[in-house]
Amino acid sequence: MVSTAFKPTGEIFTRDQRLFPQAPTLEHFDRVINGQLIPGVNFGTFLANSLLVTLGAVAMGALFSLLAAVAVARFRFKLRSAFIMLLIVIQMVPMEAMIISIFINFRSLSEATGVQLLGNLSGLLIVYTAVSLPITILMLRGFVAAVPKELEEAAAIDGASGWTIFWRILMPLVAPGLVAASIFAFITAWNEFIVALTFLGRSTDNYTLPLTLSYYFGRFGTEWGPIMAASTLLTIPVMIFFLFVQRRMVSGLTMGAVKG
Amino acid sequence: MPRTVDKASAEPDGAVGQAPARARRPKPIPYLLIIPSVILLAVVLLWPIVQMVWYSFTSFTTRNLMPNQPGPEWNDFAHYQSLLTDPAFWSILRNTVVVCVLMVGITMVLGTLIGILLHKLPKWFSTFVAIGMMLAWSTPALSASLVFRWLFLPERGLVNVVLDRLPNWLVGDGWLQYNWFLEPLSLFSILIMVIVWQSFPFVAVSVLAGLKSIPSELYEAARMDGANAWKSFWNVTFPMLRPLFALLLVLQIIWDLRVFTQLYILANSFQNKDVYLLSYYIYQQGFSASPANYGMGSAIAVVMTVMILAVTAYYLRIMIRQGRPDDRRRQDRSSRDRRSRLHVG
Numbered sequence: 343m344v345s346t347a348f349k350p351t352g353e354i355f356t357r358d359q360r361l362f363p364q365a366p367t368l369e370h371f372d373r374v375i376n377g378q379l380i381p382g383v384n385f386g387t388f389l390a391n392s393l394l395v396t397l398g399a400v401a402m403g404a405l406f407s408l409l410a411a412v413a414v415a416r417f418r419f420k421l422r423s424a425f426i427m428l429l430i431v432i433q434m435v436p437m438e439a440m441i442i443s444i445f446i447n448f449r450s451l452s453e454a455t456g457v458q459l460l461g462n463l464s465g466l467l468i469v470y471t472a473v474s475l476p477i478t479i480l481m482l483r484g485f486v487a488a489v490p491k492e493l494e495e496a497a498a499i500d501g502a503s504g505w506t507i508f509w510r511i512l513m514p515l516v517a518p519g520l521v522a523a524s525i526f527a528f529i530t531a532w533n534e535f536i537v538a539l540t541f542l543g544r545s546t547d548n549y550t551l552p553l554t555l556s557y558y559f560g561r562f563g564t565e566w567g568p569i570m571a572a573s574t575l576l577t578i579p580v581m582i583f584f585l586f587v588q589r590r591m592v593s594g595l596t597m598g599a600v601k602g
Numbered sequence: 603m604p605r606t607v608d609k610a611s612a613e614p615d616g617a618v619g620q621a622p623a624r625a626r627r628p629k630p631i632p633y634l635l636i637i638p639s640v641i642l643l644a645v646v647l648l649w650p651i652v653q654m655v656w657y658s659f660t661s662f663t664t665r666n667l668m669p670n671q672p673g674p675e676w677n678d679f680a681h682y683q684s685l686l687t688d689p690a691f692w693s694i695l696r697n698t699v700v701v702c703v704l705m706v707g708i709t710m711v712l713g714t715l716i717g718i719l720l721h722k723l724p725k726w727f728s729t730f731v732a733i734g735m736m737l738a739w740s741t742p743a744l745s746a747s748l749v750f751r752w753l754f755l756p757e758r759g760l761v762n763v764v765l766d767r768l769p770n771w772l773v774g775d776g777w778l779q780y781n782w783f784l785e786p787l788s789l790f791s792i793l794i795m796v797i798v799w800q801s802f803p804f805v806a807v808s809v810l811a812g813l814k815s816i817p818s819e820l821y822e823a824a825r826m827d828g829a830n831a832w833k834s835f836w837n838v839t840f841p842m843l844r845p846l847f848a849l850l851l852v853l854q855i856i857w858d859l860r861v862f863t864q865l866y867i868l869a870n871s872f873q874n875k876d877v878y879l880l881s882y883y884i885y886q887q888g889f890s891a892s893p894a895n896y897g898m899g900s901a902i903a904v905v906m907t908v909m910i911l912a913v914t915a916y917y918l919r920i921m922i923r924q925g926r927p928d929d930r931r932r933q934d935r936s937s938r939d940r941r942s943r944l945h946v947g
Binding site for chain 2: 405406407409410412413414416417419421422425428429430431432433434435437440441442443444446447451468469471472473475476479504529532533535536540552555566569570573574576577580581
């Protein structure tokens with residue numbers, strides 16, 4: 343993929359396929375980044391849309407899931423089992439199965455409230471946050487549960503309030519887990535395709551990066567050069583994010599999983 | 603100080619609220635903590651699930667979405683009846699199960715083997731390989747599918763060109779023009795390749811992490827008893843990692859049944875019903891069919907959800923039972939007791 347991104351168009355369409363480009367070129371990157379795919383909208387807009395919606399969803403998801411994970415791992419309450427059950431069942435129902443209803447719901451929700459949720463990023467933001475919540479809560483639960491209770495109790499004896507315990511003791515110890523969960527949410531939202539496809543419809547101003555890809559593909563035949571260039575560009579942010587926290591991510595995922 | 607802690611954790615389960623550390627925390631706190639998540643999940647995901655079930659019992663097409671038209675109407679299980687008598691549905695269901703079993707099977711075996719291999723390799727090398735694999739995992743499904751589509755393009759795809767160059771007595775001829783995306787067998791093979799390529803790293807790395815947690819004494823003991831590699835895997839590794847394997851297996855089943863994007867890119871049209879999988883069928887019915895039939899789409903979705911639930915019931919039970927705060931405390935206490943008894947002895 344990366345190799346093809348640098349090939350000139352002529353070399354892509356030849357029968358004499360090589361693994362590496364003979365004459366590397368940046369023309370496809372140039373087209374992807376500077377080209378006017380849809381009049382008035384360019385790569386920068388798509389990138390900004392994607393970043394906005396992904397980072398927004400990650401931030402909201404981190405906050406909500408941390409709160410819920412603390413509740414599940416540290417407190418006993420009547421609806422605790424019901425809540426975990428809810429998380430697991432939701433995680434199992436396939437997105438394609440729900441998308442019909444979600445779409446119809448958001449439409450009536452926008453009609454009822456007067457806030458337009460379809461055709462712009464706000465609906466996507468809400469859906470992306472909700473979609474990764476079950477997994478991130480269950481992951482974080484393992485981390486919160488792993489923090490020795492004795493630490494909190496010692497702090498409580500020293501007179502620390504609930505909030506101080508949360509910020510001073512729990513937060514630093516759960517941070518790696520929070521990072522891991524955020525990565526998970528990041529990848530999920532960043533790569534998401536079907537909800538964006540459905541929700542944004544014809545509102546091209548708001549397209550996210552994955553949708554841009556499908557644009558090079560279909561309309562006027564498949565343009566492999568730009569597709570590969572765009573795919574490469576699309577993977578870069580994920581890779582950067584990923585390499586950054588790779589080690590923590592691995593132990594984080596497994597830990598959350600094993601602890602359940 | 604340890605005595606105080608012991609006393610707190612030794613409280614009977616019913617009286618947790620009276621333990622000194624929690625006396626200051628009133629009961630509503632856990633509910634306040636989960637409320638944002640519950641509201642969000644209920645509105646975005648839970649309500650649609652309920653609705654999806656309802657829609658599946660009604661005739662609901664684009665017509666019912668027009669302003670002056672009646673809403674969905676109850677249709678006496680018509681969707682389920684037509685689904686169950688529809689040969690296309692059964693063949694799609696069969697394809698889905700077969701493809702999913704293959705994906706999950708290959709992913710698990712390959713992932714486990716590579717996980718074990720990584721465990722044997724020197725540390726710097728295994729880290730290097732692990733990072734490389736993680737990149738495959740973090741590649742967006744869309745890009746990965748596009749790459750595979752390009753590799754197998756007729757006339758100019760790398761695979762076709764290479765197969766064409768190979769001597770004819772080895773692979774036969776006519777590969778250059780071969781279109782992989784028309785026949786279910788070849789299309790599904792590519793689909794399985796994409797999915798396995800993207801999902802085995804997760805299994806491999808999880809297995810590696812699991813292997814690191816097994817004490818090496820166990821393997822030494824097995825070797826002294828004369829076990830070969832195969833036996834020590836089945837008698838040491840597998841039992842030790844059983845919970846991990848169960849979890850990975852179920853996660854893979856859930857994820858692989860849900861495959862949509864990859865197929866959407868590879869098949870590139872809704873023309874050929876032979877290459878549908880269930881999730882693809884749902885989308886086609888709900889959005890691409892004319893008129894879009896939401897009721898039918900929902901009915902397929904319900905069937906699929908019930909299938910996933912049935913397959914994963916085991917996982918669900920474990921997840922709910924695991925990690926309850928009071929269970930943990932009981933475990934802690936018993937291990938502490940054991941330790942103190944050891945000291946006394």
